Amino acid sequence: MSEATTGNLNDGRSFEERVFARFDSMDARFDLIDARFDSLGNRVESLEAEGQRRAVETKPIWERALAEIGELRTELREVRSELGEVKSELSEVKKELSEVKKELREVKDRVTALEDATTLLGRKIEILNHDLTTLRAKQYGQELRIEKLESKEKTS
Numbered sequence: 470m471s472e473a474t475t476g477n478l479n480d481g482r483s484f485e486e487r488v489f490a491r492f493d494s495m496d497a498r499f500d501l502i503d504a505r506f507d508s509l510g511n512r513v514e515s516l517e518a519e520g521q522r523r524a525v526e527t528k529p530i531w532e533r534a535l536a537e538i539g540e541l542r543t544e545l546r547e548v549r550s551e552l553g554e555v556k557s558e559l560s561e562v563k564k565e566l567s568e569v570k571k572e573l574r575e576v577k578d579r580v581t582a583l584e585d586a587t588t589l590l591g592r593k594i595e596i597l598n599h600d601l602t603t604l605r606a607k608q609y610g611q612e613l614r615i616e617k618l619e620s621k622e623k624t625s
Contacts, residue, residue, distance in 0.1 A: 482490070
């Protein structure tokens with residue numbers, strides 16, 4: 470190595486001055502880094518404060534929401550209970566309806582039987598009426614003959 474390279478390093482200052490200048494430069498950089506950390510620290514503190522503020526703001530909302538959810542669950546239990554009662558009553562109504570349908574079928578069968586009997590009875594009455602009318606007509610004819618005979622016998 471040549472002395473020319475070493476000579477360029479001297480730049481007219483002593484070794485101590487150069488080291489102290491270097492320390493001053495590093496010190497300035499550390500000050501900048503400190504300032505950045507302080508800035509970051511302030512930002513983190515600000516974010517934490519905002520987070521806490523929001524947590525405090527949303528806590529009542531969550532408490533209300535949880536309370537309402539609890540109320541809804543209670544109401545849902547009541548509705549389910551009432552639904553069970555309605556199902557039970559509906560089952561009873563279905564049984565009764567089934568019985569009513571059965572009785573209605575029986576009544577229809579009886580009405581049909583009565584209609585058939587009434588129709589048959591009506592025909593029998595018509596026949597009796599016809600026979601009675603025919604009989605009365607014949608009887609009337611006989612009475613006329615008897616009167617004729619009696620009137621001939623009186624005149625003779």
